[in-house]
Every structure is written in structure tokens, then in C-alpha cells.
Amino acid sequence: MSDYNFAYLDEQTKRMIRRAILKGVAIPGYQVPFASREMPMPYGWGTGGVQVSAACLTPEDKLKVIDQGADDTTNAVSIRKFFERTAGVETTERTNEATVIQTRHRIPEEPLTEDQILVYQVPIPEPLRFLEPRETETRKMHALEEYGLMHVKLYEDISRHGHIATSYAYPVKVEGRYVMDPSPIPKFDNPKMEMAGLQLFGAGREQRIYAIPPFTRVVSLDFEDHPFEASKADHPCDLCGAGDSYLDEVITDDAGGRMFVCSDTDFCAGRQDAGYRGRLNAEEAA
């Protein structure tokens, strides 16, 4: 596709996005407004992540794209194809081979290194949005570090349900300052956000970019008597037997039959290649 610039966006636009990224890295957790472009895929389908990835990619990069932890979900396939066409970069499904990983809703199980960038697709970047719909108000709240409303919400959850009723997009505080939406990852993934890799968040429709630099403190909001708990289905993976990975529940029949499998397909396949077997995969274990 020679009609388009490398990685689709023109260099001026990339420069604008890179400046927003640098500002985001300089102020961890702060939402930087940026002039998001219309992309050839719909808003809400990863346009923010795609723009951030496009601004980060170099021809030498190796790209991995996952959605719900998997490389072969439709939208992941579509975004990977987009970059294959417009940037011609090498792609991979292996977490440890990728230099840039664009993700929707998951952090890979395998820890990332300092040489990797994790790009999140973000639908609603504002953690306070469902408590206060006005951008003019929430920006003020962040500026004044006025996060009482969020704690009240979490407290009300506990008093009503006995638990904090947020299981994904669980709010975090970054480097002791900004409360941040980690995008709709399950709270199981929250502890992984203190990592060696650079984490970039792109919200195209909402025109915001934010970042967590490597080795930044990321604390999930909680109370002393109700500490944060990263939860997952209480099963091992039925394919690879992993007991510490996030699982998808798959309905296998209409009589209540179900199985649990790793949502991170690369992690699961890697374990199976190494000979690990789960409950429903034993027959192939020879």
C-alpha cells in the first residue's frame, strides 16, 4: 500500500501523537488530550490504540495484537492485518518475541521486559466518568486530587454487596498521584501493571493518551479492612493445567457443561508445547 505513509498516519500526526505520549510518560496516569484522527476502523474498535501503535512502530518492530488475550479474535486479526498492510512490519503471536503489543482487555501472562511496549485500547479513559459525566468537572477533580467520590463509591459497594462490585476496569492510583482507568482489563491483571515494559493507553474517540512508565508504582484502590484481591475463576486451565492464569469459561453443551481455558492463547499454547496438560487434554499427552 504505497498510497499511505508508513503505519498509515502521516508524519505530522505521528509527531503530534508522540508528543502526547511523551507528556503522558512524564506525568504518569495523567490523561493527555490529543487530536485523535478518524481511522479507517470505527471509533470504539481500538482507534486510540491503533494511533498509539502507529506512532510507536518502526520498520524493525515486531507486532503482536491481542483481544481478550487471544491473537485470533476477529478484531485482533483485523488490526494485525491493518498494520501488516500499512506498515509491513513483522507480526508474531509470541509474547516474548514482540516489541510492540497492542491489547484489548488483557495483559499477557508472561512478564514483559524493558524492551517491550504494551499499547492498550481504551474505551472510556476517565475513571470518574460514571460518577461524574462532565469532563469539565472530572478534570477539576483530577487537578485537585479530589478522589473522595471514588472511595465513597467503593465503600458503598462493600456496604451493599460485601465486596467492591468492580471486577474489571478496576481503578488504580499511579505513582501516588493520578487515579487512572486501567482500561477494561479484569482486576486479575491489575498487579501486573507494575512492570518492566512501557505501558501506553490510547482512547481515540475520547481523544486521550496516558502512560505508565516502566517500574512505576500502580496501586489498586482499596481499604485496609477490604484489601484489593486479584480474582479469577477457581479452576486450573482445562487445556494446559495452569493454575495461575486468567481463564475464559466456555460453554460446551446445553446441559451445564463447561470448561475453563486460558484467555492468553499464546501462554496456553506455549505450556502445551512444553508438555503441560489440563483435565480435558490428557488424551493427547503422550
Place this chain on the structure above:
Amino acid sequence: MYVAVKGGERAIDNAHTWLTEERRGDTAVAELGTDQIREQMSLAVNRVMAEGSLYDPDLAALAIKQARGDLIEAIFLIRAYRTTLPRIGTSEPVDTGAMACDRRISATFKDVPGGQVLGPTFDYTHRLLDFKLAADGEVPETPQAEASGADMPRVTEYLNRDGLIQSEPESDETPPDMTRQPMEYPANRALRLQALTRGDEGFVLSMAYSTQRGYAKNHPFVGELRIGAVAVEMDIPELGFAIEIGEITLTECETVNQFTGSKTEPPQFTRGYGLVFGQTERKAISMALVDRALRWEELGEDNLGAPAQDEEFVLSHADNIQATGFLEHIKLPHCVDFQSELELVRRIRADVDNAAMKEAAE
């Protein structure tokens, strides 16, 4: 063995091929040319140009064909194309006062200099299906008069002469460009008008309608509605002066609204303004009403808490490409999130059950 309910590359490719086939429909029926769409579906073309923010009837017609007549999808195609175009320069402001009007009406005066010109309008047609049109498309000859060549001065200027209508502050300031800068609130009027002119016709219409029904009522009269061609001029640095580089059709609406006056201003009329690509008068009138409603603060009116007065609400929900994308993205897999919700609900229910059992045992 576990079969992933995850779509592969082949599924996507096949879906797209099928889509192409469906778009074409029965091949025994002649294929629709984009020139036919441009000429015979011109109001759809106009809407796509207006909300796509790109004045190009041929591309709009192509987009409509490709989108199977789904206008929001067509607008999306145009937007995605437009964003890749280099900006070679900026035109001079167009002079709608010098418009070659096909249509020009005023609801505030019985007659105006330059005359009331109905033009090609659906107004006063009886909405009866014309079954003859299904059989043949022959058109009767339209009687033609010589163009009068008379000036068509703006109606609101008459009121302005007597100081009866608020005059707008003049400014040579370059307005912000919402396609190049992130939206920030409060937005100035130029930015609001940009957002409204590319906003969804249905949304802007409904917002305008809500003001008529009493949610921030602002008593609008259509001071003037004009549709016609205006010249686009651009300053060419090599020449040192502006030359005409083309012509576009615009619809402009100025509403005249009551204003009871404030501490600093005497009672006078105020304006709402709508300007949209193509013949798009429903949109232009709607835009003018919403523009006027959003001006409550600068005019010292009360905030009645009406949706149409709420700039952030109106502007952040007017764009149908943003709206449709986000709405439709919930079709994408959310199994990871749902799984975590499932576990949470199960855990809360288990707690409730345990508590109930304990209570029963006591």
C-alpha cells in the same frame, strides 16, 4: 475437543466477500452507477458531504454505493478518507451574501428585496406516493424565467440597521479546527458551529425540536433560509491575491429569536446560525436553533437545565461516527470482562446463600 468461538482470518475474508455480493444484489438488475446516485440521490449525497465534512459529490456517491445506502457508513468512509488528505491551504471566508440562490425565503417578512424564491422544495407537495414514478421517470419541463440578477441582501441586516437585532462581534481570528485539536470545553462559538455542521442530522434535529417543545424555548423565526452556490476563493502566495478555485452549494439559515434584554443590553432580537454543505435545510434550521440555545450564557439568559443548553452534552454526542462506533463496539467480544463479572456475581450470591443458611441454622 475445544473449538474456539474466535473468528479467524478466513471468516473475516468470507464475510467481506459475502457483503460485496449482497451489496450488488440481484445481478439481473442493472448496476447502479455512482453518477446515478450523484444525480438522483442528491440529498443523500448532500448529507454525506455535510456530515463527512468533505465537499465532493462524486466521492460521496461512491461512498453511498459502497455502503449499500447506509448513510452513516458512507459518512464514515468519507471521514476516514478525508483525514488522510493533506491540507494545502485555507480559503477565504465564503460570502454567502453574494450567493447565487436557488432558494431563498424569509418567514419574518412578507416580501423582501430580491424576492421570496421557493426553489426546488418538498414544501407544499402532497406526500402522496407517485406510482407513475415507479413505471417511468419522465419529468415535465420546468418553466424558466430570466434570472433577475437582483441582489439578495441578508434579511437580518434590515433589522440590524435599526439596531433591533444583536450584532455579532467581528473578528479576524483564525477559528480553532476541531479536526486538528482535541475538543475542549467550554468551546467558543466557532467550534460549536463546526461540531454542529458535521453533527448527525437526526441528533441535531431532535435537539432543536426539544427547544421548540419548551426545553430552553427560544422562540425562533426563520429570518432567512438560503440555498445556492458560493465561490470559494483562495489566496495564492505566488500571485499575491485571491482567486476563485471553485464553487460549492451551501444552505444557510439565520433565525431571529426574541430576547427580553439584560442589565447591559436593551430588548432586541438575537440570532441563531446554521451553515451546512449542500441542500440540507432541515439540518441548517436545526443547527441554528441549537446554536441559539447554546448561547444562553453569552446572552445572559438562565440555564434552565435543558439538554440543548448543555454544550458538553450536545457537542460530545452530536457526532454519529463516534456514536455509532462506540455503540457498535459492544458487538466485539467482551468475554474477559464478562467472566470477571460472572465470578463476582457468583461470589456475592454465595455470600448471600451462606448468610441465609447460617440464619436458618440459628
